């Protein structure tokens with residue numbers, strides 16, 4: 198069975214490019230410049246190598262210099278048109294779903310589920326996104342700053358205090374997982390969370406792996422993890438439905454994201470707006486979209502603060518001012534976060550230089566005319582946030598880390614700062630990511646000092662940045678009483 202799947206996959210890998218070769222022949226004089234390279238492989242290995250070496254912007258720049266801002270390549274099994282510049286970003290991010298879709302390869306939706314928001318388009322996308330945003334919007338999230346703070350403090354007490362050395366990146370992944378469990382899933386600390394963490398980790402690795410479903414491949418582990426996770430999530434949904442029916446207080450609806458999704462009714466009030474299957478697929482995607490991204494940002498910030506004394510001191514000053522107006526161990530509030538302006542500018546600049554999500558893909562649903570060229574139906578369309586962020590016609594001295602660039606009265610032009618994407622699919626988790634980042638930075642700099650154990654510890658993008666040794670640091674607590 199597995200062998201047959203393997204053969205089918207191989208055949209598909211060869212047949213898909215041959216199919217496209219014949220299909221786009223009719224457009225050959227209007228295709229963008231560039232080469233599709235070898236069948237199947239195309240330029241994928243080159244891009245993967247650039248990703249690993251964190252040289253994506255340079256890889257793109259070389260091709261833009263040769264071909265201009267619109268060019269073609271063969272990437273990850275599909276002929277692809279790569280677009281560059283704010284106008285191109287606007288086109289991709291705001292394009293009608295009838296022209297460009299966000300559909301993922303079937304191998305990915307087998308793990309994430311076919312009803313997840315990334316797969317959806319048109320009214321279905323609007324409906325599911327509206328439901329997610331009704332919890333993730335600022336007005337609702339504001340009341341949960343204390344809960345995030347409690348998770349962060351518990352995390353530091355458990356994993357950082359009393360330790361001389363910590364591996365930052367894997368630990369911060371546990372933190373972001375726990376925050377999503379607490380805030381969005383309403384799962385308290387304990388065995389349920391502990392059972393779910395490795396399953397989510399296997400699913401993420403499965404999504405990012407070569408989709409060969411053979412025993413012991415990462416991909417098959419991802420599929421197995423989904424199979425185990427779905428009944429657990431279904432059980433959780435049933436528990437929450439019962440609790441909702443018992444309590445029936447309007448305020449209980451906003452207890453967590455799952456409870457809210459269960460309580461949003463159809464227009465005619467006959468059933469819930471989202472089916473159980475949709476809720477499952479979307480809470481899985483929220484975890485996968487929210488867990489690695491924020492942890493990457495926080496890991497880079499920990500490294501930056503160890504390397505840049507001037508930024509470190511300014512952040513410490515900003516954070517200590519907040520501490521000085523509060524009682525010992527008093528929880529942070531939303532008002533406190535609004536005072537962390539410099540800290541957020543540093544995080545913003547960090548995501549310009551190192552965007553956690555560096556590539557965004559779409560698929561042409563029909564032949565599209567763009568910039569005098571044709572993008573044939575079925576082709577991939579790709580933009581790179583790293584490339585846009587390193588464009589010196591948009592950001593002066595783009596390689597310089599300069600958080601003050603966001604103080605100026607002229608913010609970057611629209612569609613040029615795209616760490617969170619833009620348009621109708623812009624990241625709905627932006628406020629949560631901001632909250633997690635600011636709370637963690639506050640608690641870190643007011644509780645510890647740290648030094649990198651390996652000054653030049655490097656990372657590879659696979660495609661998310663992963664530090665070789667998880668970013669090893671030596672930590673020293675500032676306040677002994679925290680350890681008690």
Ligand code: HEM
Nearest residue numbers: 315486487490491494553554557616617618622624626630
């Ligand atoms: C620093 C942290 C984060 C970064 C840099 C980030 C970045 C992004 C980007 C670039 C996109 C758009 C991708 C595209 O258009 O192709 C996106 C979408 C998305 N993000 Fe985030 N994200 C972050 C945190 C989060 C968090 C915490 C959550 C969960 C609460 C989340 C949930 C989502 C979802 C559900 C989508 C899909 C939206 C849609 O298709 O309408 N993200 N994110």
